[in-house]
Amino acid sequence: MTGARYWVELFQSQQRLGGGFLLNRRYVLTALHCLQGLTALDDRLDVVLEDGSRVDGQVCRRDKEADLALIMVLGTCDVRVSIPRAGVAHAGDAWHAPYRPARTEVHLRGEVDKGAAGYLCEGGAVIQALQLTAQQLLGDYSGYSGGPVVKGVPDDSDPVVVGILLEQAPDRAAADRASNVLFAATIGEAMRRFDHFEVEHLMEAVHPEGPSPSRGGQLEGRTIDAAAASAELWFQQIDDWAGRRILDPSQIAELKFAVAKTVIERQLGGETA
Template sequence: MTSASYWVELFESQQRLGGGFLLTRRYVLTALHCLRDISSFDAQVEVALTDGSRLVGQVCRRDRDADLALITLSAAYEVKLPIPRAGVAQGGDDWYGPYRPAAAEVHLRGRVDDGAIEYLCEGGALIQALQLTVNQLLGDYSGYSGGPVVKESPGDHAPVVVGILLEQAPDRAAANRAANVLFAATIGEAMRRFDQFDVEHLMDVVHPTSGLSKGNGAGHEPTVDAAATTAEAWFDRIDQWSQRQVLDPSQVAELKFMAAKAAIERQVHGHDA
Protein backbone atom coordinates (compact mmCIF):
# COMPACT_ATOMS: atom_id res chain seq x y z
CA MET A 1 0.00 0.00 0.00
CA THR A 2 1.31 3.46 -0.88
CA SER A 3 2.28 5.47 2.19
CA ALA A 4 -0.58 7.58 3.52
CA SER A 5 1.46 10.77 3.30
CA TYR A 6 -1.43 13.04 2.31
CA TRP A 7 -3.04 13.68 5.68
CA VAL A 8 -2.11 16.84 7.58
CA GLU A 9 -2.44 18.41 11.02
CA LEU A 10 -3.65 21.96 11.46
CA PHE A 11 -2.32 24.42 14.03
CA GLU A 12 -2.91 28.02 15.09
CA SER A 13 -0.37 29.65 17.40
CA GLN A 14 1.03 26.22 18.28
CA GLN A 15 -2.42 24.98 19.27
CA ARG A 16 -3.47 21.84 17.46
CA LEU A 17 -6.82 22.31 15.73
CA GLY A 18 -7.39 18.94 14.08
CA GLY A 19 -6.77 16.94 10.95
CA GLY A 20 -7.34 17.26 7.24
CA PHE A 21 -5.85 15.99 4.02
CA LEU A 22 -4.40 17.18 0.74
CA LEU A 23 -7.21 17.19 -1.77
CA THR A 24 -4.79 18.57 -4.37
CA ARG A 25 -1.26 19.94 -4.13
CA ARG A 26 -2.70 23.35 -3.30
CA TYR A 27 -5.85 22.66 -1.27
CA VAL A 28 -6.45 20.99 2.09
CA LEU A 29 -9.93 19.75 3.02
CA THR A 30 -11.02 19.62 6.65
CA ALA A 31 -14.12 19.62 8.83
CA LEU A 32 -15.13 23.18 9.64
CA HIS A 33 -15.66 22.42 13.32
CA CYS A 34 -11.96 21.54 13.56
CA LEU A 35 -11.19 25.25 13.09
CA ARG A 36 -13.09 26.01 16.31
CA ASP A 37 -12.98 29.69 17.21
CA ILE A 38 -11.17 30.96 14.11
CA SER A 39 -13.62 33.63 13.07
CA SER A 40 -11.84 35.76 10.47
CA PHE A 41 -12.78 34.76 6.94
CA ASP A 42 -9.24 34.56 5.58
CA ALA A 43 -7.47 33.36 8.75
CA GLN A 44 -4.05 31.79 8.43
CA VAL A 45 -3.25 28.37 9.88
CA GLU A 46 -0.14 26.24 9.99
CA VAL A 47 -0.35 23.03 7.98
CA ALA A 48 1.96 20.25 9.16
CA LEU A 49 2.73 17.62 6.52
CA THR A 50 3.81 14.06 7.21
CA ASP A 51 7.31 14.77 5.86
CA GLY A 52 7.88 17.29 8.66
CA SER A 53 7.21 20.39 6.55
CA ARG A 54 5.11 23.16 8.08
CA LEU A 55 3.41 25.38 5.53
CA VAL A 56 1.30 28.49 5.77
CA GLY A 57 -2.31 27.96 4.79
CA GLN A 58 -5.24 30.32 4.47
CA VAL A 59 -8.86 29.43 5.16
CA CYS A 60 -10.39 30.32 1.81
CA ARG A 61 -13.85 28.76 1.99
CA ARG A 62 -16.27 27.69 4.72
CA ASP A 63 -19.49 25.80 4.25
CA ARG A 64 -21.15 25.98 7.65
CA ASP A 65 -24.20 24.02 6.58
CA ALA A 66 -22.13 21.02 5.46
CA ASP A 67 -19.39 21.46 8.14
CA LEU A 68 -16.62 21.62 5.52
CA ALA A 69 -13.72 24.01 5.06
CA LEU A 70 -11.10 24.49 2.39
CA ILE A 71 -7.58 25.74 3.07
CA THR A 72 -5.29 26.97 0.32
CA LEU A 73 -1.53 26.55 0.70
CA SER A 74 0.82 29.43 0.03
CA ALA A 75 2.06 29.56 -3.55
CA ALA A 76 5.57 29.93 -2.12
CA TYR A 77 5.59 26.20 -1.30
CA GLU A 78 5.69 23.24 -3.64
CA VAL A 79 4.11 20.10 -2.21
CA LYS A 80 5.87 17.05 -3.61
CA LEU A 81 4.08 14.39 -1.57
CA PRO A 82 1.91 11.99 -3.59
CA ILE A 83 -1.77 12.93 -3.81
CA PRO A 84 -4.28 10.06 -3.64
CA ARG A 85 -6.97 9.38 -6.21
CA ALA A 86 -10.53 10.29 -5.33
CA GLY A 87 -13.06 7.51 -5.60
CA VAL A 88 -16.53 6.26 -4.79
CA ALA A 89 -17.34 3.76 -2.03
CA GLN A 90 -19.95 1.02 -2.13
CA GLY A 91 -21.77 -0.69 0.69
CA GLY A 92 -19.69 -3.64 1.88
CA ASP A 93 -16.30 -2.05 1.11
CA ASP A 94 -13.62 -2.12 3.79
CA TRP A 95 -12.25 1.25 4.85
CA TYR A 96 -9.54 2.69 7.07
CA GLY A 97 -8.47 6.09 8.39
CA PRO A 98 -4.75 6.88 8.02
CA TYR A 99 -5.11 9.96 10.24
CA ARG A 100 -5.20 9.67 14.02
CA PRO A 101 -5.24 12.57 16.50
CA ALA A 102 -2.13 11.43 18.41
CA ALA A 103 0.58 8.79 18.21
CA ALA A 104 -0.98 6.99 21.18
CA GLU A 105 -4.36 6.71 19.42
CA VAL A 106 -5.48 3.79 17.28
CA HIS A 107 -6.09 3.76 13.54
CA LEU A 108 -9.75 3.33 12.64
CA ARG A 109 -10.91 0.54 10.34
CA GLY A 110 -14.26 -0.91 9.49
CA ARG A 111 -16.95 -1.48 6.90
CA VAL A 112 -18.86 0.87 4.64
CA ASP A 113 -22.55 0.31 5.43
CA ASP A 114 -23.75 2.67 2.71
CA GLY A 115 -21.71 4.56 0.13
CA ALA A 116 -24.18 7.33 -0.70
CA ILE A 117 -26.97 8.18 1.74
CA GLU A 118 -28.73 11.47 2.29
CA TYR A 119 -27.66 12.59 5.75
CA LEU A 120 -28.80 15.63 7.72
CA CYS A 121 -25.58 16.81 9.33
CA GLU A 122 -25.33 18.98 12.43
CA GLY A 123 -24.67 22.04 10.29
CA GLY A 124 -28.17 21.72 8.85
CA ALA A 125 -27.40 20.61 5.29
CA LEU A 126 -28.64 17.44 3.67
CA ILE A 127 -25.41 16.00 2.30
CA GLN A 128 -24.34 12.90 0.42
CA ALA A 129 -22.55 10.83 3.03
CA LEU A 130 -20.95 7.51 3.83
CA GLN A 131 -22.31 5.55 6.78
CA LEU A 132 -19.41 3.67 8.35
CA THR A 133 -19.15 0.98 11.01
CA VAL A 134 -15.95 1.12 13.08
CA ASN A 135 -14.25 -2.03 14.37
CA GLN A 136 -12.54 -0.19 17.23
CA LEU A 137 -15.06 0.34 20.06
CA LEU A 138 -13.68 3.56 21.51
CA GLY A 139 -16.91 5.05 22.84
CA ASP A 140 -15.69 8.49 21.78
CA TYR A 141 -14.29 9.25 18.34
CA SER A 142 -13.70 12.97 18.82
CA GLY A 143 -10.41 14.11 17.34
CA TYR A 144 -10.70 12.02 14.19
CA SER A 145 -12.87 14.57 12.37
CA GLY A 146 -11.42 15.99 9.19
CA GLY A 147 -9.41 12.88 8.43
CA PRO A 148 -9.72 11.02 5.13
CA VAL A 149 -11.76 7.85 4.65
CA VAL A 150 -9.78 5.49 2.43
CA LYS A 151 -11.19 2.47 0.63
CA GLU A 152 -9.23 -0.71 1.27
CA SER A 153 -7.91 -2.30 -1.91
CA PRO A 154 -6.46 -5.79 -2.25
CA GLY A 155 -2.81 -6.00 -3.19
CA ASP A 156 -0.34 -3.15 -3.53
CA HIS A 157 -2.71 -0.58 -5.01
CA ALA A 158 -2.58 3.18 -4.54
CA PRO A 159 -4.99 4.54 -1.91
CA VAL A 160 -8.40 5.80 -2.97
CA VAL A 161 -9.91 8.51 -0.77
CA VAL A 162 -13.71 8.30 -0.68
CA GLY A 163 -14.75 10.70 2.10
CA ILE A 164 -13.97 13.01 5.00
CA LEU A 165 -14.95 12.13 8.58
CA LEU A 166 -17.44 14.53 10.11
CA GLU A 167 -19.70 13.06 12.81
CA GLN A 168 -20.43 10.08 15.01
CA ALA A 169 -23.78 8.59 15.85
CA PRO A 170 -24.87 8.68 19.51
CA ASP A 171 -25.42 5.49 21.44
CA ARG A 172 -29.19 5.50 21.90
CA ALA A 173 -28.88 3.44 25.08
CA ALA A 174 -26.25 5.67 26.70
CA ALA A 175 -26.38 9.39 25.95
CA ASN A 176 -22.81 9.95 27.18
CA ARG A 177 -21.33 7.47 24.70
CA ALA A 178 -21.00 7.34 20.93
CA ALA A 179 -21.98 4.34 18.87
CA ASN A 180 -19.38 2.78 16.58
CA VAL A 181 -21.09 4.37 13.58
CA LEU A 182 -19.52 7.37 11.84
CA PHE A 183 -20.68 9.62 9.00
CA ALA A 184 -18.40 11.09 6.36
CA ALA A 185 -19.11 13.49 3.52
CA THR A 186 -18.29 11.94 0.17
CA ILE A 187 -15.53 13.46 -1.94
CA GLY A 188 -18.19 14.21 -4.54
CA GLU A 189 -20.11 16.28 -1.97
CA ALA A 190 -16.99 18.26 -1.10
CA MET A 191 -16.28 18.92 -4.78
CA ARG A 192 -19.80 20.20 -5.32
CA ARG A 193 -19.60 22.49 -2.29
CA PHE A 194 -16.48 24.36 -3.42
CA ASP A 195 -15.91 25.98 -6.81
CA GLN A 196 -12.18 26.59 -6.36
CA PHE A 197 -11.07 23.71 -8.52
CA ASP A 198 -9.99 24.27 -12.10
CA VAL A 199 -9.61 21.26 -14.34
CA GLU A 200 -5.88 20.79 -13.68
CA HIS A 201 -6.39 20.56 -9.91
CA LEU A 202 -9.27 18.13 -10.32
CA MET A 203 -7.24 15.95 -12.66
CA ASP A 204 -4.43 15.94 -10.11
CA VAL A 205 -6.88 14.50 -7.56
CA VAL A 206 -8.40 11.70 -9.60
CA HIS A 207 -5.24 10.66 -11.46
CA PRO A 208 -1.88 12.45 -10.98
CA THR A 209 -0.69 13.31 -14.47
CA SER A 210 0.55 16.35 -16.28
CA GLY A 211 -2.09 18.97 -16.91
CA LEU A 212 -3.62 20.01 -20.20
CA SER A 213 -1.10 20.69 -22.93
CA LYS A 214 0.29 24.19 -22.62
CA GLY A 215 1.59 24.49 -26.15
CA ASN A 216 2.42 22.80 -29.43
CA GLY A 217 6.15 22.48 -28.75
CA ALA A 218 7.03 25.73 -30.52
CA GLY A 219 6.17 28.12 -27.71
CA HIS A 220 2.67 28.88 -28.98
CA GLU A 221 -0.75 28.36 -27.43
CA PRO A 222 -2.91 25.59 -28.96
CA THR A 223 -5.08 26.45 -31.91
CA VAL A 224 -8.87 26.12 -31.65
CA ASP A 225 -8.67 22.66 -33.22
CA ALA A 226 -5.84 21.61 -30.91
CA ALA A 227 -7.71 22.89 -27.84
CA ALA A 228 -10.84 21.02 -28.91
CA THR A 229 -8.80 17.85 -29.46
CA THR A 230 -7.25 18.18 -26.01
CA ALA A 231 -10.69 18.57 -24.43
CA GLU A 232 -12.00 15.54 -26.34
CA ALA A 233 -9.03 13.50 -25.09
CA TRP A 234 -9.91 14.45 -21.52
CA PHE A 235 -13.56 13.54 -22.17
CA ASP A 236 -12.46 10.06 -23.23
CA ARG A 237 -10.29 9.67 -20.16
CA ILE A 238 -13.07 10.89 -17.85
CA ASP A 239 -15.41 8.32 -19.41
CA GLN A 240 -12.85 5.60 -18.70
CA TRP A 241 -12.64 6.66 -15.03
CA SER A 242 -16.43 6.66 -14.85
CA GLN A 243 -16.60 3.10 -16.20
CA ARG A 244 -14.10 2.05 -13.52
CA GLN A 245 -16.36 3.74 -10.90
CA VAL A 246 -13.58 6.14 -9.89
CA LEU A 247 -16.03 9.03 -10.36
CA ASP A 248 -19.68 9.48 -9.61
CA PRO A 249 -22.00 11.01 -12.29
CA SER A 250 -21.87 14.50 -10.81
CA GLN A 251 -18.07 14.50 -10.89
CA VAL A 252 -18.12 13.31 -14.51
CA ALA A 253 -20.39 16.18 -15.55
CA GLU A 254 -18.33 18.75 -13.63
CA LEU A 255 -15.02 17.54 -15.01
CA LYS A 256 -16.24 17.56 -18.61
CA PHE A 257 -17.60 21.08 -18.22
CA MET A 258 -14.35 22.33 -16.72
CA ALA A 259 -12.21 20.58 -19.36
CA ALA A 260 -14.14 22.38 -22.09
CA LYS A 261 -13.98 25.67 -20.18
CA ALA A 262 -10.22 25.36 -19.68
CA ALA A 263 -9.64 24.63 -23.38
CA ILE A 264 -11.67 27.69 -24.39
CA GLU A 265 -9.91 29.94 -21.85
CA ARG A 266 -6.50 28.82 -23.06
CA GLN A 267 -7.43 29.73 -26.61
CA VAL A 268 -8.72 33.14 -25.49
CA HIS A 269 -5.54 33.85 -23.56
CA GLY A 270 -3.53 32.82 -26.59
CA HIS A 271 -5.34 35.43 -28.70
CA ASP A 272 -4.80 38.06 -26.01
CA ALA A 273 -1.09 37.38 -25.68
Protein backbone atom coordinates in the same frame (compact mmCIF):
# COMPACT_ATOMS: atom_id res chain seq x y z
CA MET B 1 3.11 5.33 -3.17
CA THR B 2 4.55 4.44 0.22
CA GLY B 3 2.70 5.75 3.25
CA ALA B 4 -0.37 7.96 3.52
CA ARG B 5 1.51 11.25 3.42
CA TYR B 6 -1.40 13.24 2.02
CA TRP B 7 -3.02 13.77 5.41
CA VAL B 8 -2.10 16.88 7.42
CA GLU B 9 -2.52 18.45 10.83
CA LEU B 10 -3.65 22.04 11.25
CA PHE B 11 -2.16 24.41 13.82
CA GLN B 12 -2.41 28.08 14.70
CA SER B 13 0.75 29.04 16.57
CA GLN B 14 1.21 26.06 18.89
CA GLN B 15 -2.48 25.18 19.16
CA ARG B 16 -3.54 22.07 17.33
CA LEU B 17 -6.85 22.57 15.53
CA GLY B 18 -7.50 19.22 13.85
CA GLY B 19 -6.78 17.08 10.83
CA GLY B 20 -7.35 17.31 7.11
CA PHE B 21 -5.93 16.05 3.84
CA LEU B 22 -4.61 17.34 0.55
CA LEU B 23 -7.08 17.30 -2.33
CA ASN B 24 -4.16 18.42 -4.47
CA ARG B 25 -0.92 20.26 -3.80
CA ARG B 26 -2.69 23.58 -3.32
CA TYR B 27 -5.86 22.80 -1.34
CA VAL B 28 -6.57 21.03 1.97
CA LEU B 29 -10.03 19.76 2.88
CA THR B 30 -11.10 19.61 6.51
CA ALA B 31 -14.20 19.62 8.71
CA LEU B 32 -15.24 23.17 9.53
CA HIS B 33 -15.73 22.38 13.21
CA CYS B 34 -12.03 21.50 13.40
CA LEU B 35 -11.32 25.23 12.92
CA GLN B 36 -13.30 26.41 15.93
CA GLY B 37 -10.04 27.25 17.68
CA LEU B 38 -9.05 29.85 15.09
CA THR B 39 -8.83 33.39 16.41
CA ALA B 40 -11.76 35.43 15.12
CA LEU B 41 -9.79 37.84 12.92
CA ASP B 42 -7.08 35.56 11.56
CA ASP B 43 -7.67 32.79 9.01
CA ARG B 44 -3.95 32.04 8.67
CA LEU B 45 -2.72 28.72 9.99
CA ASP B 46 0.09 26.20 9.67
CA VAL B 47 -0.42 23.07 7.59
CA VAL B 48 1.81 20.37 9.05
CA LEU B 49 2.59 17.54 6.68
CA GLU B 50 3.02 13.92 7.70
CA ASP B 51 6.82 14.28 7.73
CA GLY B 52 6.62 17.21 10.17
CA SER B 53 7.34 20.00 7.67
CA ARG B 54 5.16 23.09 7.84
CA VAL B 55 3.66 25.27 5.10
CA ASP B 56 1.56 28.40 5.43
CA GLY B 57 -2.15 28.09 4.81
CA GLN B 58 -5.26 30.23 4.86
CA VAL B 59 -8.94 29.33 5.11
CA CYS B 60 -10.41 30.32 1.76
CA ARG B 61 -13.91 28.82 1.89
CA ARG B 62 -16.33 27.71 4.57
CA ASP B 63 -19.56 25.81 4.17
CA LYS B 64 -21.21 26.00 7.57
CA GLU B 65 -24.26 23.95 6.64
CA ALA B 66 -22.19 21.02 5.38
CA ASP B 67 -19.45 21.42 8.05
CA LEU B 68 -16.70 21.59 5.42
CA ALA B 69 -13.82 24.01 4.92
CA LEU B 70 -11.20 24.51 2.23
CA ILE B 71 -7.69 25.73 3.04
CA MET B 72 -5.29 27.10 0.45
CA VAL B 73 -1.56 26.49 0.71
CA LEU B 74 0.08 29.91 0.39
CA GLY B 75 3.20 31.12 -1.37
CA THR B 76 5.33 29.27 -3.84
CA CYS B 77 6.03 26.30 -1.61
CA ASP B 78 6.14 23.09 -3.62
CA VAL B 79 4.33 20.43 -1.62
CA ARG B 80 5.99 17.25 -2.88
CA VAL B 81 3.43 14.72 -1.73
CA SER B 82 1.81 11.95 -3.74
CA ILE B 83 -1.91 12.69 -3.98
CA PRO B 84 -4.19 9.63 -4.01
CA ARG B 85 -7.03 9.04 -6.42
CA ALA B 86 -10.57 10.04 -5.46
CA GLY B 87 -13.34 7.48 -5.85
CA VAL B 88 -16.69 6.15 -4.73
CA ALA B 89 -17.44 3.64 -1.98
CA HIS B 90 -20.27 1.12 -1.84
CA ALA B 91 -21.89 -0.95 0.89
CA GLY B 92 -19.63 -3.82 1.90
CA ASP B 93 -16.36 -2.11 1.00
CA ALA B 94 -13.57 -2.13 3.54
CA TRP B 95 -12.33 1.29 4.68
CA HIS B 96 -9.61 2.75 6.85
CA ALA B 97 -8.55 6.15 8.18
CA PRO B 98 -4.80 6.87 7.87
CA TYR B 99 -5.05 10.02 9.99
CA ARG B 100 -5.19 9.73 13.77
CA PRO B 101 -5.17 12.62 16.27
CA ALA B 102 -2.04 11.41 18.10
CA ARG B 103 0.53 8.66 17.76
CA THR B 104 -0.91 7.08 20.89
CA GLU B 105 -4.33 6.73 19.23
CA VAL B 106 -5.46 3.68 17.29
CA HIS B 107 -5.98 3.57 13.54
CA LEU B 108 -9.61 3.27 12.48
CA ARG B 109 -10.85 0.73 9.99
CA GLY B 110 -14.08 -1.08 9.28
CA GLU B 111 -16.78 -1.59 6.67
CA VAL B 112 -19.01 0.72 4.66
CA ASP B 113 -22.62 0.14 5.74
CA LYS B 114 -24.20 2.46 3.20
CA GLY B 115 -22.78 4.11 0.11
CA ALA B 116 -23.54 7.72 -0.86
CA ALA B 117 -26.95 8.61 0.59
CA GLY B 118 -28.67 11.73 1.87
CA TYR B 119 -27.77 12.53 5.49
CA LEU B 120 -28.89 15.49 7.61
CA CYS B 121 -25.66 16.66 9.21
CA GLU B 122 -25.38 18.80 12.34
CA GLY B 123 -24.74 21.89 10.22
CA GLY B 124 -28.26 21.64 8.84
CA ALA B 125 -27.60 20.56 5.24
CA VAL B 126 -28.57 17.27 3.68
CA ILE B 127 -25.29 15.98 2.28
CA GLN B 128 -24.22 12.89 0.41
CA ALA B 129 -22.51 10.81 3.08
CA LEU B 130 -21.11 7.37 3.74
CA GLN B 131 -22.33 5.45 6.79
CA LEU B 132 -19.39 3.56 8.27
CA THR B 133 -18.94 0.95 10.97
CA ALA B 134 -15.65 1.12 12.86
CA GLN B 135 -14.15 -2.06 14.27
CA GLN B 136 -12.58 -0.10 17.12
CA LEU B 137 -15.03 0.55 19.97
CA LEU B 138 -13.64 3.83 21.33
CA GLY B 139 -16.76 5.56 22.64
CA ASP B 140 -15.47 8.89 21.29
CA TYR B 141 -14.16 9.41 17.75
CA SER B 142 -14.22 13.23 17.69
CA GLY B 143 -10.47 13.70 17.26
CA TYR B 144 -10.57 11.89 13.93
CA SER B 145 -12.84 14.46 12.26
CA GLY B 146 -11.46 16.05 9.11
CA GLY B 147 -9.34 13.05 8.21
CA PRO B 148 -9.70 11.09 4.97
CA VAL B 149 -11.69 7.89 4.54
CA VAL B 150 -9.81 5.52 2.25
CA LYS B 151 -11.32 2.52 0.50
CA GLY B 152 -9.63 -0.83 1.12
CA VAL B 153 -7.12 -1.98 3.70
CA PRO B 154 -4.11 0.03 4.93
CA ASP B 155 -1.60 -2.00 2.90
CA ASP B 156 -3.16 -1.08 -0.46
CA SER B 157 -0.46 0.37 -2.72
CA ASP B 158 -2.94 2.49 -4.68
CA PRO B 159 -5.19 4.23 -2.12
CA VAL B 160 -8.53 5.70 -3.15
CA VAL B 161 -9.96 8.49 -0.96
CA VAL B 162 -13.76 8.27 -0.78
CA GLY B 163 -14.76 10.66 2.00
CA ILE B 164 -13.97 12.96 4.90
CA LEU B 165 -14.91 12.02 8.46
CA LEU B 166 -17.42 14.42 9.99
CA GLU B 167 -19.67 12.95 12.68
CA GLN B 168 -20.25 10.05 15.02
CA ALA B 169 -23.64 8.56 15.85
CA PRO B 170 -24.59 8.66 19.54
CA ASP B 171 -24.96 5.47 21.52
CA ARG B 172 -28.70 5.30 22.17
CA ALA B 173 -28.15 3.27 25.35
CA ALA B 174 -25.48 5.59 26.79
CA ALA B 175 -25.91 9.29 26.11
CA ASP B 176 -22.31 10.14 27.06
CA ARG B 177 -20.81 7.78 24.49
CA ALA B 178 -20.71 7.48 20.72
CA SER B 179 -21.58 4.30 18.90
CA ASN B 180 -19.12 2.82 16.42
CA VAL B 181 -21.17 4.24 13.52
CA LEU B 182 -19.53 7.20 11.77
CA PHE B 183 -20.57 9.47 8.92
CA ALA B 184 -18.30 10.85 6.23
CA ALA B 185 -19.10 13.36 3.49
CA THR B 186 -18.28 11.93 0.08
CA ILE B 187 -15.54 13.50 -2.03
CA GLY B 188 -18.22 14.27 -4.61
CA GLU B 189 -20.11 16.30 -2.00
CA ALA B 190 -16.99 18.32 -1.18
CA MET B 191 -16.34 18.97 -4.86
CA ARG B 192 -19.88 20.24 -5.37
CA ARG B 193 -19.60 22.54 -2.36
CA PHE B 194 -16.49 24.34 -3.62
CA ASP B 195 -15.97 25.79 -7.08
CA HIS B 196 -12.16 26.01 -7.06
CA PHE B 197 -11.68 23.03 -9.36
CA GLU B 198 -13.78 23.94 -12.40
CA VAL B 199 -12.08 23.23 -15.76
CA GLU B 200 -14.89 23.89 -18.24
CA HIS B 201 -13.10 26.94 -19.67
CA LEU B 202 -10.07 24.76 -20.50
CA MET B 203 -12.23 22.15 -22.22
CA GLU B 204 -13.84 24.83 -24.37
CA ALA B 205 -10.38 26.04 -25.40
CA VAL B 206 -9.44 22.58 -26.64
CA HIS B 207 -12.80 21.86 -28.32
CA PRO B 208 -13.92 25.25 -29.70
CA GLU B 209 -16.04 23.67 -32.44
CA GLY B 210 -18.43 21.81 -30.23
CA PRO B 211 -19.94 21.63 -26.75
CA SER B 212 -17.69 21.04 -23.79
CA PRO B 213 -17.41 17.35 -22.91
CA SER B 214 -17.89 18.27 -19.29
CA ARG B 215 -21.33 19.81 -19.78
CA GLY B 216 -24.92 18.75 -19.93
CA GLY B 217 -24.35 15.19 -18.79
CA GLN B 218 -22.34 14.36 -21.92
CA LEU B 219 -20.87 11.36 -20.15
CA GLU B 220 -24.27 9.93 -19.28
CA GLY B 221 -24.81 6.54 -20.85
CA ARG B 222 -21.15 6.00 -21.66
CA THR B 223 -19.19 3.16 -20.18
CA ILE B 224 -16.62 3.69 -17.47
CA ASP B 225 -13.95 2.74 -20.00
CA ALA B 226 -15.10 5.51 -22.33
CA ALA B 227 -15.05 8.04 -19.49
CA ALA B 228 -11.54 6.93 -18.52
CA ALA B 229 -10.44 7.27 -22.14
CA SER B 230 -11.79 10.81 -22.18
CA ALA B 231 -9.75 11.64 -19.09
CA GLU B 232 -6.64 10.13 -20.67
CA LEU B 233 -7.06 12.43 -23.66
CA TRP B 234 -7.12 15.39 -21.32
CA PHE B 235 -4.03 14.15 -19.51
CA GLN B 236 -2.22 13.93 -22.83
CA GLN B 237 -3.37 17.44 -23.77
CA ILE B 238 -2.16 18.84 -20.44
CA ASP B 239 1.21 17.10 -20.91
CA ASP B 240 1.41 18.61 -24.39
CA TRP B 241 0.71 22.10 -23.05
CA ALA B 242 3.34 21.57 -20.36
CA GLY B 243 5.89 20.47 -22.97
CA ARG B 244 5.17 23.63 -24.96
CA ARG B 245 5.51 25.72 -21.76
CA ILE B 246 1.93 26.93 -21.97
CA LEU B 247 1.38 25.68 -18.41
CA ASP B 248 3.54 26.18 -15.36
CA PRO B 249 4.83 22.82 -14.02
CA SER B 250 3.23 23.55 -10.64
CA GLN B 251 -0.20 23.55 -12.30
CA ILE B 252 -0.01 20.16 -13.99
CA ALA B 253 -1.01 17.92 -11.08
CA GLU B 254 -3.83 20.27 -10.06
CA LEU B 255 -5.26 20.34 -13.57
CA LYS B 256 -5.09 16.57 -13.93
CA PHE B 257 -6.89 16.20 -10.61
CA ALA B 258 -9.57 18.64 -11.80
CA VAL B 259 -10.08 16.72 -15.05
CA ALA B 260 -10.37 13.39 -13.23
CA LYS B 261 -12.82 14.91 -10.76
CA THR B 262 -14.97 16.33 -13.54
CA VAL B 263 -15.08 13.06 -15.46
CA ILE B 264 -16.00 11.09 -12.33
CA GLU B 265 -18.73 13.55 -11.34
CA ARG B 266 -20.33 13.50 -14.78
CA GLN B 267 -20.10 9.72 -15.08
CA LEU B 268 -21.55 9.11 -11.62
CA GLY B 269 -23.92 12.05 -11.60
CA GLY B 270 -27.00 9.89 -11.46
CA GLU B 271 -25.71 8.03 -8.43
CA THR B 272 -24.41 10.95 -6.40
CA ALA B 273 -26.93 13.66 -7.26
